[in-house]
Amino acid sequence: MEILRIKDFTYKDILKNVDISIEENSFVTISGANMCGKTTLIKVLSGIIGSNNVFLEGKNISKINVSVFHKKLAFVIPSLDEEFIFPTVEKELFFVLDNLGVRPSVKTARYREIIDLFDLRDVTLCNPNFLDLKNKTKLKLAMAIMTKPKVLLLDDICYMMNKEETRDILKKLKALQKVYKMTIVMTTSNLVEVISSDVLYILDKGKVVMKGRPLTILKKDNELNKLGLAIPFMIDLCVKLEDYDLVNKIVLDMDLLVSALWK
Amino acid sequence: MEIVFEDVCYKNFTNLNFTIKSKTINGISGSFINDIFLLLQGNEKYLGNIYFGNVLLGDNTKNDYKNLISIVPRDISKLVFLNTVEEYIAFNIKYRKIKVNDSRSTVLNLLKQLGLDSTYLNKSIDNLSISEQRLMGVIVSLLTNPKVLILDEIFSNFDLKFEKKLMRLFNYLIDNENMTIILLSNDSEMLYRNTKHIVLLGKDGSALDGKSSKIYRDIELLNSNGVEVPDIVLFTYKVREKTDIKLGYHVDIRDLIKDVYKNV
Incomplete structure (x- = not known):
């Protein structure tokens, strides 16, 4: 649908x-x-x-x-x-929950669910502005x-x-x-x-x-190259090897491809 | 301009030694990359010696050093009162007191080398993608006509076509303006593809520098320092490990294919 x-x-x-x-x-x-x-x-x-x-x-x-x-x-x-506005990840997330008017009884459960989903448990007391890029991105996703x-x-x-x-x-x-x-x-x-x-x-x-x-x-x-896009290495390699009849399908696992080429 | 770190001690390391080669494309990768980025800006306090050219960086020479370098950071500070790219560039020229004759034609010339035209200058800053925002930083930095251009994760938002155009521009600047380029990044694929000299910062606070083509083919060294191995190198390594075929290490996938075809 x-x-x-x-x-x-x-x-x-x-x-x-x-x-x-x-x-x-x-x-x-x-x-x-x-x-x-x-x-x-x-x-x-x-x-x-x-x-x-x-x-x-x-x-x-x-x-x-x-x-x-x-x-x-x-x-x-x-x-x-x-x-980010608040001094900790925890406060930042609770602010979003408060803004959404989430009932206090479910607020903490929702918070825990989200930090577990994004593996943010270890950084809840950290300043979000000082997180590394991956955790910052996870926090933005969590808030969204x-x-x-x-x-x-x-x-x-x-x-x-x-x-x-x-x-x-x-x-x-x-x-x-x-x-x-x-x-x-x-x-x-x-x-x-x-x-x-x-x-x-x-x-x-x-x-x-x-x-x-x-x-x-x-x-x-x-x-895709003409459009300026780089093909992922394994796909690019397999497509070109197909042109030489060395493989007949895309193999994303490098070890499997090596084994297939040198049986 | 060559930059030499000699027994430098800073937050996360002690007695760090490496050389950034003059008039070439250098890469810096690995742990504590941000510390090196801060030190290269010339504002930090540290122990040991940093030389630029043959001059020791110190309180008396700091301003000379800063006049020779230009930084393209990850973050471009947006200013609410500036609406278009042209206004951003004009503001920076005025605010940073950049001396440039006929700035508009210089900017247009730079844009032309990157395959862009004046329509980019009229774009609203609010509507720019991150790559377009970062391009503003590159253009402003080049207007200062530096001897050393330091770029932090510059290619992470650029497509391959644009990467090639920027690299062509950098190589032109090396050949014609004797510029030294420093790319700070943890993208091994990009660094292997584009740099001639690499400084690899180890987890233990050490540094190793040498030819990119040599260092990025040392799998054990990369693994022990948590540095990603470029895919094209890893494939050759696996072939060598699993078979008795000594496939050559390549940068271009077409050369790899030819080598595979000959050996399969």
């Missing part, structure tokens, strides 16, 4: 006739080179940039009551100069999903993270999709992050130029 839709939307010269339909409980990634319109698209979907062409559960978002909208749809759009939204929009959430940190964050997002039945829409210019998603959209100069299963799209190495 469709949960979020942007219908034939054009915005200045940044987005052109963008039409994207997002299924409930899916993990959708939107990728493309720098300045292709990813951030703008997330801002339109999240209502930051006003539009009459975005529909949440079939209703035009401009007609939905703001507080109802934000309970159903949350977003994290990182900014380079953002700061306090309302248990149906849709979570994320703009380049793994920026500046190393491979291990990125893997960890993606694992958490998959858990959100599975445990909370959340629909996740995430932008990234790093194609390594798209492999585990259900649907991948590629934007170029504000237009959707590819849509499909990530592995199917990632095989189009020449087209």
Whole structure:
């Protein structure tokens, strides 16, 4: 069932006739080179940039009551100069719960559930502004999903993270999709992050130029390279080895690929 | 300009020694990378010696050093009264007293080398993506015409095409302006691909510097210091470990494929 839709939307010269339909409980990634319109698209979907062409559960978002909208749809759009307000992670999270008017009887349970989900237990008394990047990102995600939204929009959430940190964050997002039945829409210019998603959209100069299963799209190495995108190493390697008839499928595990090549 | 750390003691290390090579692309990676970033800015108190060129960095020479370097930090401070990229650049020129003749044409020339045009200057800062925001920092830093350009995790938001364009610009600046480039990052793939000289900061507070092509192929060294091994190196390493084939270490995947084809 469709949960979020942007219908034939054009915005200045940044987005052109963008039409994207997002299924409930899916993990959708939107990728493309720098300045292709990813951030703008997330801002339109999240209502930051006003539009009459975005529909949440079939209703035009401009007609939905703001507080109802934000309970159903949350977003994290990182900014380079953002700061947390409170001196501890615990206070920061409780502030969000207080603001949401969560009953005192369930507040603590909700808080514990969230810090366990994001492995934040060890940093609850730390100043959030001094956390490392991974924990800062986890905290932002924790704050965003306090309302248990149906849709979570994320703009380049793994920026500046190393491979291990990125893997960890993606694992958490998959858990959100599975445990909370959340629909996740995430932008990234790093194609390594798209492999585990259900649907991948590629934007170029504000237009959707590819849509499909990530592995199917990632095989189009020449087209993606032309757009300025780097193919994940194992996929790039397998696609090129396929050209030489040395393998006949994508193998993501390096050890398995070595064994397959030198039996 | 060469920068030498000699027996430097600071928060997380003692007697640290390494060299940042002149007129090349250097990488700095590993533990306590932020400490090195702070020291390179020339404001911190430390024990030991840091030389720039052959000059000892100290109270008397600190300002000379600062005039020679330019920093591109991770965080770009947004100022509420500035609306467009052009206003941001103009403000920085005025505030930082950057001496540049015909700043607009210099900026346009830089943008041209990066495949961009004047429309970027008219963009609203509020609507910029993180990569576009960081680009503002690069442009302002280059306007100061530094001898050393220090960039903190600069490529983490840039796509491959833009990375290549920036690297082309950096190489042009090395060849024509004798600039020294320092990339601080923990992205081993990017550093292996782009740097000539690497300073690897170990977990134990030590430092090792040398050719990137050599250090990034020393798997045991990387593993013992918690540094990620570039995928292309790891693949060759695994082939060498699991078979008796001595596949060569490569930077370009096309060279690796040719090597695999010859040996499979």
